[in-house]
Amino acid sequence: MSPAIAVEQLLNTAALSALLFLVSVGLSLVFGILRVVNFAHGMFYMLGAYIGFSIVSRSGSFWLALALAPPLVGLIGAALESTTLRFIYRRPPIYQVLLTFGLSLILEEAVRIVWGATAQAVDPPAWLAGSVTLGATVYPTYRLFLITVGAVVGGGLWLFLKTTRAGLVIRAVAQNGEMAGCLGTDVRRVRTAVFGLACALAGLGGVVAAPMLTAYLGMGIGVIVEAFVVVVIGGLGSIGGSIVGSLIVGAAQTWGGFFISEVAMAIMYAVMAAVLIFRPWGLFGDEE
Amino acid sequence: MKRWAPAGGVAVLAVLPWLLARHQLSILTELLIFGAFAMSLDLLMGYAGMVSFGHAAYFGLGAYGSALCLLHFQAPLPVALAAGALLAAAVAWPVGYLCTRASGIYFGMLTLAFAQLLYTVAFKWRDLTGGSDGLTGVPKTALWPGGPATAGPHAYYFLVLTVSVVAFVACRGVVRSPFGRALEAIRENERKFATLGQDPRRLKVTVFVVAALVAGVAGALAAPFRGFASPELMFWLLSGQALMMVIVGGMGTLIGPVLGAFIFLLLQEIASSYTEHWMLLNGVIFVVMVIFFPGGLVGALRGWWAR
Numbered sequence: 273m274s275p276a277i278a279v280e281q282l283l284n285t286a287a288l289s290a291l292l293f294l295v296s297v298g299l300s301l302v303f304g305i306l307r308v309v310n311f312a313h314g315m316f317y318m319l320g321a322y323i324g325f326s327i328v329s330r331s332g333s334f335w336l337a338l339a340l341a342p343p344l345v346g347l348i349g350a351a352l353e354s355t356t357l358r359f360i361y362r363r364p365p366i367y368q369v370l371l372t373f374g375l376s377l378i379l380e381e382a383v384r385i386v387w388g389a390t391a392q393a394v395d396p397p398a399w400l401a402g403s404v405t406l407g408a409t410v411y412p413t414y415r416l417f418l419i420t421v422g423a424v425v426g427g428g429l430w431l432f433l434k435t436t437r438a439g440l441v442i443r444a445v446a447q448n449g450e451m452a453g454c455l456g457t458d459v460r461r462v463r464t465a466v467f468g469l470a471c472a473l474a475g476l477g478g479v480v481a482a483p484m485l486t487a488y489l490g491m492g493i494g495v496i497v498e499a500f501v502v503v504v505i506g507g508l509g510s511i512g513g514s515i516v517g518s519l520i521v522g523a524a525q526t527w528g529g530f531f532i533s534e535v536a537m538a539i540m541y542a543v544m545a546a547v548l549i550f551r552p553w554g555l556f557g558d559e560e
Numbered sequence: 561m562k563r564w565a566p567a568g569g570v571a572v573l574a575v576l577p578w579l580l581a582r583h584q585l586s587i588l589t590e591l592l593i594f595g596a597f598a599m600s601l602d603l604l605m606g607y608a609g610m611v612s613f614g615h616a617a618y619f620g621l622g623a624y625g626s627a628l629c630l631l632h633f634q635a636p637l638p639v640a641l642a643a644g645a646l647l648a649a650a651v652a653w654p655v656g657y658l659c660t661r662a663s664g665i666y667f668g669m670l671t672l673a674f675a676q677l678l679y680t681v682a683f684k685w686r687d688l689t690g691g692s693d694g695l696t697g698v699p700k701t702a703l704w705p706g707g708p709a710t711a712g713p714h715a716y717y718f719l720v721l722t723v724s725v726v727a728f729v730a731c732r733g734v735v736r737s738p739f740g741r742a743l744e745a746i747r748e749n750e751r752k753f754a755t756l757g758q759d760p761r762r763l764k765v766t767v768f769v770v771a772a773l774v775a776g777v778a779g780a781l782a783a784p785f786r787g788f789a790s791p792e793l794m795f796w797l798l799s800g801q802a803l804m805m806v807i808v809g810g811m812g813t814l815i816g817p818v819l820g821a822f823i824f825l826l827l828q829e830i831a832s833s834y835t836e837h838w839m840l841l842n843g844v845i846f847v848v849m850v851i852f853f854p855g856g857l858v859g860a861l862r863g864w865w866a867r
Contacts, residue, residue: 309665311613311672359851366611369668370807371850373613377800377843385837493796497676500669504662534684541677548661548670 289522290422294477298470314496315379320478321487349471391488507557595818598805600774606812609747614675620794622779648776656768694790810856
């Protein structure tokens with residue numbers, strides 16, 4: 273393998289990991305606050321891709337889609353949380369998981385009704401469409417953009433949680449929701465807001481994924497399975513776990529796919545099986 | 561009266577073929593197959609509290625196992641059923657081992673992940689599974705070489721009915737055994753169960769394999785019934801439909817999911833003649849049931865009966 277190809281593969285790993293991170297970090301965040309594994313999370317990623325496609329095809333502006341689609345997806349998520357999930361937090365966890373699974377059936381079919389079953393291509397903005405020369409490697413500019421988005425969101429989220437008052441409240445609820453409620457936090461509002469934020473992040477992932485992968489019906493279930501593998505490897509409930517898990521899954525897929533495309537998936541699962549056997553609570557998770 | 565209800569149900573099911581048109585009988589056969597499939601999921605969900613989001617994988621494995629057996633060896637049908645069930649159980653063992661490694665919340669995620677892996681394998685392994693086309697022309701062979709044929713709609717219906725009744729009796733035996741009681745104890749409080757000096761994981765893996773075995777039998781019946789096995793039988797949407805059947809019927813009752821399968825498939829039969837987007841309706845019913853009728857139909861009826 274020449275150095276040029278190695279650099280290319282490293283960048284591909286980073287780009288794929290950035291997408292996985294945008295989805296898995298929301299899954300982790302929601303689990304931290306709501307104690308629910310959101311099976312519908314991948315559907316919000318798909319929704320982001322399709323809403324982005326509609327905005328781009330109407331207005332011709334990718335930036336408008338990037339600005340509008342994630343908050344829209346976030347609002348849809350928050351609306352669904354406050355009309356369904358909110359009522360059953362006191363039940364055993366089995367019901368909440370089942371409910372989010374029901375939501376994913378609804379969202380999958382809703383997308384099929386609105387946008388049809390064919391894949392929709394999204395054009396990236398003109399100045400991201402070409403490629404750049406990095407030493408001996410010629411690399412698509414758009415993927416560098418993906419890496420940037422992942423890094424910016426990761427850094428921004430970390431700063432938000434560590435330095436702002438809202439971040440402090442979220443961390444308090446994650447640590448002990450009952451206590452935070454007693455101290456005057458409106459836990460219900462925090463839950464809805466965090467659910468919406470997580471959906472918006474997944475929607476952002478969908479918008480930026482669409483120019484590379486197109487918007488298609490199977491993308492929701494595809495990405496949620498990969499995000500599950502990410503959080504099983506990294507551990508639920510920590511941003512660091514999401515980052516490391518995304519990088520591992522991204523690397524397994526990129527490098528596995530480089531040698532024999534069929535084994536990419538097998539390698540991903542083999543890594544997950546190894547984590548389950550030796551560290552079942554994930555690399556960054558808490559041992560219960 | 562309650563004691564005789566199951567016997568009465570079987571008697572009705574045994575007489576029905578003479579009252580139904582050919583198309584209706586074929587729907588009834590399908591209902592029974594999916595009833596057995598949903599029942600096997602209830603064994604996991606309702607008794608052990610383990611919600612699998614990838615149960616269709618074992619239904620599909622059963623279908624592929626029996627289809628391969630029938631296509632390549634023209635094996636007698638019971639042999640094909642056993643092959644399908646054993647294939648499903650053999651795959652479920654390592655998967656169940658891994659899925660129960662981590663704590664409860666991870667179980668559902670892992671079952672879905674492994675089911676999609678198995679689906680992809682079935683999709684990509686063209687030489688063995690026929691890829692996206694699946695295996696077609698699966699024959700209904702005789703019960704034993706030179707024995708009675710099962711190809712007629714009545715004969716196949718009675719085969720399915722017999723297998724379903726045996727599966728029901730077996731599952732009921734499992735949940736009423738000490739093993740079944742132990743599963744309920746794990747569902748209620750796994751940590752407490754562990755402090756009593758028992759290993760909950762071994763029992764969880766066992767029930768996962770048993771549920772896969774029963775789902776495999778149902779799948780093995782489905783392949784010759786439909787004449788084909790395809791990757792769709794392992795897809796997450798089918799796992800979701802099985803969950804719906806269990807929830808709508810009432811989990812933890814065994815018979816509830818069978819009723820749920822009947823309702824679900826009849827609803828689908830009716831709704832799909834009006835709209836191709838019946839999954840949306842199903843999803844809404846599912847969500848409404850989870851929020852307002854967590855006990856399902858059987859739970860609601862019992863509550864009404866007790867009043």
